[in-house]
Amino acid sequence: xxxxxxxxxxxxxxxxxxxxxxxxxxxxxxxxxxxxxxxxxxxxxxxxxxxxxxxxxxxxxxxxxxxxxxxxxxxxxxxxxxxxxxxxxxx
Numbered sequence: 001x002x003x004x005x006x007x008x009x010x011x012x013x014x015x016x017x018x019x020x021x022x023x024x025x026x027x028x029x030x031x032x033x034x035x036x037x038x039x040x041x042x043x044x045x046x047x048x049x050x051x052x053x054x055x056x057x058x059x060x061x062x063x064x065x066x067x068x069x070x071x072x073x074x075x076x077x078x079x080x081x082x083x084x085x086x087x088x089x090x091x
Contacts, residue, residue, distance in 0.1 A: 057083040
């Protein structure tokens with residue numbers, strides 16, 4: 001089974017990673033807070049996913065990026081997504 005992991009920088013600017021589990025409330029989703037404003041590297045994101053028990057669903061581990069504008073036109077929220085699976089799980 002595949003899930004979607006999101007890497008986001010809310011308007012506060014600190015990066016967070018979470019895995020969307022449709023059968024659970026968002027408060028119960030596995031999450032990792034990077035506690036910094038600089039973008040986590042690819043390796044840091046993969047390590048955080050592993051700590052949560054997930055791995056990329058494809059060998060490349062390519063993240064898809066989106067820019068989301070907020071109420072203040074000068075600020076943009078970035079959101080990246082990646083299909084993931086439980087470590088050792090089949091797609």
